[in-house]
Amino acid sequence: MFQARGEKHWVIPDGYIPPTSSGELLSHESICVLNCSSEEALLRCTIFFEDREPMEDIVVIVPGRRTKHIRTSSLQKDGAPIPVGVPYAIEVRSDIPVIIQYSRLDATQPENALMSTMAYPLKG
């Protein structure tokens, strides 16, 4: 049995889904989760906005001893996705410790731009 490692609570303040793509690749963001443990991790995501109420409790499962690179465009609350072209922020709570990194590929131009950072862990 492998032990869970990392933290249960993570934050990414700079979320943004580029509204357009051109060229070979598609603009997207990924919430990249590693679950080191033998058990499944249950994640609950909250999406915060600048000018409206948060979208709460979007559920994602990450199997044991697996990674999952979650496209933010795939997250839905009651059938509604995160709006594109709007600044937002992401909070993730997991029932067991995991590690989370956030990356964005912007393909607004055919020549891509990339950015990445570890999510910020909220401890205790």
Next chain:
Amino acid sequence: MFQARGEKHWVIPDGYIPPTSSGELLSHESICVLNCSSEEALLRCTIFFEDREPMEDIVVIVPGRRTKHIRTSSLQKDGAPIPVGVPYAIEVRSDIPVIIQYSRLDATQPENALMSTMAYPLKG
């Protein structure tokens, strides 16, 4: 009532507003703040330079349960903005804990470049 999470004091040593833009998007930097709590957060920003005195106490409000992606070009002290094309650094103090990420889009060329990092939290 939601609790405030994160830290009250953050630093970004590499600030720089690209002086030019070309193509579809505008060069800019953002200080992306998440306020998880139910209460408003009051931020005070200090801008440090290489060769002159700091600009102190620029105030920004982030409402409760909201994110704010603050363009650094919008920050002003006595009507004067941060100069463009000049290396600087940012210190942010908040009256309640928040989480801060810094991102820059450089559109000096029509093909953009992106960078992002969590701000550095000063604890205790």
Next chain:
Amino acid sequence: MFQARGEKHWVIPDGYIPPTSSGELLSHESICVLNCSSEEALLRCTIFFEDREPMEDIVVIVPGRRTKHIRTSSLQKDGAPIPVGVPYAIEVRSDIPVIIQYSRLDATQPENALMSTMAYPLKG
């Protein structure tokens, strides 16, 4: 004699080897390790996937008072490399403390994109 500094256990959730390159430079990722100590560091890497069992115990040596920028495409388990174009995650355990940064150059287009972040340290 120089002392070992950093941590013995690091994680990078967002691994991805771009399958194509064009232009002057080659798409690649690097796990950049600094070994401050006078002694050799023995690293054991585990590669996690979304839909298959992990590749475990890939060994890398970093000499004392040296850095090593390890191309992930050079890592092999029983002669098999990490597959390209597939999301994965990296766990690194070292027998002595080291510091690890992760960077990716995406040259899918002749115009490159770069991203970098410190790996996430697992303490205690």
Next chain:
Amino acid sequence: MFQARGEKHWVIPDGYIPPTSSGELLSHESICVLNCSSEEALLRCTIFFEDREPMEDIVVIVPGRRTKHIRTSSLQKDGAPIPVGVPYAIEVRSDIPVIIQYSRLDATQPENALMSTMAYPLKG
């Protein structure tokens, strides 16, 4: 009098000075330091390589209440700069606490690529 904040010991494992530039901007890396205190900070940098002995004790001064964005190409040891096109790592020790971020602009193509991360703080 303003208090020093941050850490006295920082590491950047992924150093690399791109050997070529094209287009409008010059390829470069910057070690961006913020000295919040009223006193001058004295930094000593060590440069580690993959296959040769470190360059030790390169001294840089950062005045009080100032930032300094240090081009790595400006660092010299006995008149010798850091070689370009070679993987290296940076260790910085400061006599008082400071905060350090590392950024690279790669202008190998006229279309730039950017990356940035906080340096890794070594505590205690």
